[in-house]
Amino acid sequence: MPAVGIAVGDNKKEYPGNLTPFVTLTCIVAAMGGLIFGYDLGISGGVTTTPSFLKKFFPSVYRQKQDSITNQYCQYDSQILTMFTSSLYLAALLASLVASIVTRKFGRKLSMLSGGILFCAGAIINGFAKAIWMLILGRILLGFGIGFANQSVPLYLSEMAPYKYRGALNIGFQLSITVGILIANVVNYFFAKIHGGWGWRLSLGGAMVPALIIVVGSLVLSDTPNSLIERGQHDEAREKLKRVRGVDDVDEEFIDLVAASEASKKVEHPWRNLLQRKYRPHMTMAVMIPFFQQLTGINVIMFYAPVLFSTIGFGNDAALMAAVIIGIVNFVATMVSIYGVDKWGRRFLFLEGGSQMLMCQAVIAACIGAKFGTDGNPGELPKWYAIVVVLFFCIYVSGFSWSWGPLGWLVPSEIFPLEIRSAAQSVVVSVNMLFTFIIAQVFLAMLCRLKFGVFLFFAFFVVLMSFFIYYFLPETKGIPIEEMGQIWKTHWFWSRFVADEDSPKGGGGYEMTKAGQGPKNV
Ligand code: BGC
Numbered sequence: 001m002p003a004v005g006i007a008v009g010d011n012k013k014e015y016p017g018n019l020t021p022f023v024t025l026t027c028i029v030a031a032m033g034g035l036i037f038g039y040d041l042g043i044s045g046g047v048t049t050t051p052s053f054l055k056k057f058f059p060s061v062y063r064q065k066q067d068s069i070t071n072q073y074c075q076y077d078s079q080i081l082t083m084f085t086s087s088l089y090l091a092a093l094l095a096s097l098v099a100s101i102v103t104r105k106f107g108r109k110l111s112m113l114s115g116g117i118l119f120c121a122g123a124i125i126n127g128f129a130k131a132i133w134m135l136i137l138g139r140i141l142l143g144f145g146i147g148f149a150n151q152s153v154p155l156y157l158s159e160m161a162p163y164k165y166r167g168a169l170n171i172g173f174q175l176s177i178t179v180g181i182l183i184a185n186v187v188n189y190f191f192a193k194i195h196g197g198w199g200w201r202l203s204l205g206g207a208m209v210p211a212l213i214i215v216v217g218s219l220v221l222s223d224t225p226n227s228l229i230e231r232g233q234h235d236e237a238r239e240k241l242k243r244v245r246g247v248d249d250v251d252e253e254f255i256d257l258v259a260a261s262e263a264s265k266k267v268e269h270p271w272r273n274l275l276q277r278k279y280r281p282h283m284t285m286a287v288m289i290p291f292f293q294q295l296t297g298i299n300v301i302m303f304y305a306p307v308l309f310s311t312i313g314f315g316n317d318a319a320l321m322a323a324v325i326i327g328i329v330n331f332v333a334t335m336v337s338i339y340g341v342d343k344w345g346r347r348f349l350f351l352e353g354g355s356q357m358l359m360c361q362a363v364i365a366a367c368i369g370a371k372f373g374t375d376g377n378p379g380e381l382p383k384w385y386a387i388v389v390v391l392f393f394c395i396y397v398s399g400f401s402w403s404w405g406p407l408g409w410l411v412p413s414e415i416f417p418l419e420i421r422s423a424a425q426s427v428v429v430s431v432n433m434l435f436t437f438i439i440a441q442v443f444l445a446m447l448c449r450l451k452f453g454v455f456l457f458f459a460f461f462v463v464l465m466s467f468f469i470y471y472f473l474p475e476t477k478g479i480p481i482e483e484m485g486q487i488w489k490t491h492w493f494w495s496r497f498v499a500d501e502d503s504p505k506g507g508g509g510y511e512m513t514k515a516g517q518g519p520k521n522v
Contacts, residue, residue: 015253015480017162017245026160026244027169032217033112033153034173036119036210037146038180041302042327043203044085044139046188046320048076049306052197057084057132071376074448076307079441080132085303086440087136088143093433095147100426102148107227108156112218115148119211127205142207143433149214150429154413155421159224160244163480167341167410171334174406178334180210181302182327188306189320225254226418229261256482260418271423279424281494282416285473286427292465293408294435296357297458298400300443301326301393311447312368314386322390329394333401345477346407347469353403354466360396361459364389369452376451404465408432414476415484 047053054062061078095118103111122141129135153173161169187206191199225244228237237257241250274283301308305326309319337349367389409428416424446454474487474494488494 015163015245016247016249017164017253018247019162019165020244020246022246023160023162023169023244026221027157027172032176032210032213033115033149034176035180035183036115036149036207036214038177038182039184039207039210040088040139040142040146040180041177041299042181042184042323043188043207044088045303045306046185046192046323047200047203048081048085048304049310049316049319050188050192050197050200051316053200057129057135071448072311072313072372073376073451075311076304076444077448078444082441082444084132084135084139086437088139088146089433089437089440091140091143092147092150093143093430093437095144096151096426096429096433097147099148099151099429100422103152103155103425104230104422107223107231108152108159109218109221109223109227111148111152112156112214112221115145115152116211116214116218117145118142118148119145119214120208123205123207123211126207127201129201129204138204145211147429147433150432151422151426154409155425156221156224158413158481159226162245164342164478166414166481167346167477168338170410170413171338171341171406174409175331175334175338178327178331178401178405182324182331185305185320185323185327189317189324192316192320226257226261229257230418234258260482273420274423274427278498279420280497281488281491282420282424283427285415286412286424287431288468289408289412290428290432291435292461292468293404294432294439295458295461295465296400296404297361297439297455297461298397298405299436299439300454300458301397302330303440304443305393307444308447309390312372312389318386322393325390326393326397329397330401330405333398334406336398337402337406340402341406341410342477345475346411347473347475349403350407350469350473351403351466353399354462354469356399357396357403358459358462358466360392360399361455361462363392364396365452365455365459367392368455372452374451411473411476414481415487417485418482 051062051065054065058078058081061076061081064078065075099111099114102114118141122138122143122145124138125134125141126138129138154170157170157173158166184203184206187203191203193199194202222240225237225241228234228240238250238254241254241257242248245253273279274286305323306316306319309322310316314322340349367385371385412428413425443454446457450457472493474491476484476487479487485498488498
């Protein structure tokens with residue numbers, strides 16, 4: 001069990017609570033929201049490389065691919081084709097704005113349920129698609145579903161978890177994203193072999209399965225104590241808290257939750273509030289963390305791994321297989337994060353993962369550059385070359401998967417005070433979706449123009465984001481969510497925005513080490 005490595009002066013808080021079966025179960029079901037997201041992230045790339053799918057919906061791309069004169073870097077360069085992948089994220093962006101209102105007014109549970117239902121509709125339309133508009137419509141519905149799920153699930157998990165386990169449980173969400181991606185990769189691999197070339201219908205329609213799990217799951221789940229309090233149901237909330245924590249003595253935590261909720265009720269305009277000076281650190285994180293997460297370039301691989309591998313000379317089957325291998329690495333490395341996040345802390349993982357990604361991006365750019373040059377004509381590709389490229393892709397993905405992948409969702413979800421939590425979480429999801437959309441939409445065009453340099457483009461951002469973490473992100477490991485306000489007050493930079501009297505309980509006893517490396521025991 002991770003040690004609660006912090007003493008908070010006089011305010012030392014250790015709410016009693018266990019990892020009850022009730023918490024574990026609710027978290028598992030809630031984390032299925034991530035599964036849906038992952039499945040849709042992973043499914044489009046493989047479908048896009050399937051010849052029968054291309055021939056039916058995107059005949060010009062199909063011809064371009066057959067045409068051996070086309071520069072390899074450019075064979076998939078089509079804005080409509082990328083629209084099939086990217087439209088989902090644009091829809092998710094819009095939905096997450098509405099979802100914030102639903103989550104706040106009607107609870108986390110209803111948001112999750114809405115997500116599941118939209119998902120079912122999208123999966124059915126996609127599975128039966130006869131024309132491009134059906135494909136895009138289906139993806140848009142799936143996107144609405146993702147907007148709801150991504151807004152509510154991370155909040156749900158953070159609020160249900162006893163704070164000692166908050167990091168690990170929240171990453172359950174990310175883990176299920178990676179499971180979804182992996183399942184999608186495996187499904188693509190096998191369905192592509194189906195005779196008659198209609199396997200892609202099963203791949204796309206398969207999103208029904210996680211969609212149904214989330215629908216059933218959200219029907220049996222209960223809402224979080226925080227959310228019940230927010231909606232005035234105090235008695236029910238206290239009972240729920242006892243059940244969730246598995247102890248009768250929940251008074252202290254309950255009183256704090258009510259106090260936090262009272263404070264947040266006084267706030268009438270959560271959106272306008274986000275702009276207040278004292279929330280500057282929170283807003284900066286809500287925007288910069290998801291922005292940087294996408295600028296690691298991870299989704300280039302998640303969406304387009306099969307396209308990328310087929311671009312650099314792998315056959316169809318081999319490209320789909322390489323995507324499966326990457327999916328496995330993504331999953332396993334996320335487990336490492338679950339193990340380490342409450343032990344080693346967030347900052348260490350961010351910085352280690354960043355260095356690892358940077359090194360791999362440089363090697364991958366060099367490998368592809370050396371073989372393909374700028375004219376995209378590699379000639380024969382030796383086997384060792386393929387192995388080296390896949391290996392470095394794997395090391396890169398593992399670096400992401402124990403750092404920016406899970407922490408890109410965890411850290412924002414744990415730093416917001418209740419009064420801005422729903423709205424701020426929407427900002428996180430929207431920024432994430434906006435940049436996921438942009439990257440999905442422009443990557444194939446970028447690959448065609450920047451060629452192997454596209455990896456250096458993302459490497460540049462990895463350097464920037466590592467500096468950002470080093471200087472601006474305080475450590476949040478082991479700090480109860482209601483006490484989180486303290487971390488800014490002693491930070492070398494953020495303290496100037498966050499005045500001491502804003503603390504509900506007066507100043508805490510934190511002391512930061514240089515450059516915000518996290519609180520020391522004092
Ligand atoms: C990101 C996704 C990404 C996935 C990969 C998530 O944290 O938000 O954009 O595809 O990780 O595992």
